[in-house]
Amino acid sequence: MPRTAAALIIGNEILTGKIQEANLAYLGQELFKLGIVLERAVVCRDDVDVIAEDLNGLRADHDFVFTSGGVGPTHDDLTMPSIAKAFGVALVRAPEIETLIRGYHKDRVTDDHLRMADIPEGSKLFANEDVPWPTVAIENVFIFPGVPEIFRLKFPILRPHLADGRSFFSRAVYTNCDEGEIAALLGEAAQGNPELFIGSYPRFRGQDYRLKVTVDGEDEADVDAALDAIIAGLPADKIVRVD
Helix, strand or coil, X not given: CCEEEEEEEECHHHHCCCCCCCCHHHHHHHHHHCCEEEEEEEEECCCHHHHHHHHHHHXXXXXXXXXXXXXXXXXXXXXXXXXHHHHCCCEEECHHHHHHHHHHHHHHCCHHHHHHHEEECCCEEECCCCCCCCEEEECCEEEECCXXXXXXXXXXXXXXXXXXXXXXXXXXXXECCCHHHHHHHHHHHHHHCCCCEEEEEECCCCCCCCEEEEEEECCHHHHHHHHHHHHHHCCHHHEEEEC
């Protein structure tokens, strides 16, 4: 069975639409490359009890949890204390992060800046020479900022720690069918291949196809066989291309 992950997106600004969430698609794509299924995403408000409760539920049910948001210096940045509460540990100051903060802000540093160096006791720090600002992790929970540019800068550091040699294979057929036309065919394929992920994605304009059908799985031969069976059941004149 593939390993599983969940995302916890934290912030009132996401729920009110002030900021558009932009990390989930990237996270799903990167985890897919590592053979990890992103099974669930939860968006919650800036509230210590809510964050802690949601996190505890997600980390109990998944191999990994990735949080996004709430790690800045302001009053509503509550991710670190919330995670500490979820794990029943104290917040402690990380000397490595404090040094980075003082070096960056120099004589402009404030107590609020330094609050960003407070992490749940027992956490690990992941960094390298190219990205010295560390990603904080505790057990199976990895804590990321919500800023997409920083999220994407930090994630590659974790790839070696998350990789276990497994990956997913993905194939696709592009057609001019509509979903109702081939729903029975896809249902039969899904029922006969419960270990695979079979999806259909319609497009209505701006493409040379109407429906993309994908087959994903850990075994390349199984993926190929399932896609071949689907292709065999499609009207030949409606197949645009196969990837």
